[in-house]
Amino acid sequence: MISPKKSYSVDEATKKLEGYCAYQDRCHKEVISKLREMHMIPQAIDLIIAHLIQENFLNEERFAKSYARGKFNIKKWGKNRIVNELKHREISKYNINMALKEIExxxxxxxxxxxxxxxxxxxxxxxxxxxxxxxxxxxxxxxxxxxxxxxxxxxxxxxx
Missing domain, CATH: 1.10.10 (Arc Repressor Mutant, subunit A)
Structure with a gap:
């Protein structure tokens, strides 16, 4: 038996995504992917993303910086791997350069x-x-x- 898909109102989805972003820095691609998993329509996705950015739950520069610091300090990754992983997450060149400045x-x-x-x-x-x-x-x-x-x-x- 297949369980019915849970549907979310825009307010419910917004609250859920606020928690998702507050727990750990996220990039836009991860958040959009999460909203698609929740079967949200494109207009609702745009609305929620705008709210998350406005309320500073979602910030790509902050994400890129903490990602670069974490992967360097914890996993001992070099700059090439960090850059490739950030590009894979569709982070802008500007934010990637800002992130690399985090590494002394x-x-x-x-x-x-x-x-x-x-x-x-x-x-x-x-x-x-x-x-x-x-x-x-x-x-x-x-x-x-x-x-x-x-x-x-x-x-x-x-x-x-």
């Missing part, structure tokens, strides 16, 4: 160096080339710039 350059390099050393210690491969490749692949996947990665790989895994 000294802290960025310090985190990169610590991450590279930690990962190298975990790699059990004996072959030098395979060791370098595993380290480089790991760092590139995490979104660190290729220039930084290859420089660090050759510094940490020198030719013998």
């Amino acid at each position: 350059p000294k802290e960025y390099i310090k985190t990169f160096n610590a991450l590279a050393k930690k990962r190298l210690a975990e790699i059990r491969e004996k072959d030098l080339q395979k060791r370098r490749k595993k380290l480089a692949d790991y760092l590139l996947y995490r979104g660190w710039e290729s220039g930084l990665v290859y420089e660090k790989v050759y510094e940490l895994v020198p030719n013998k």
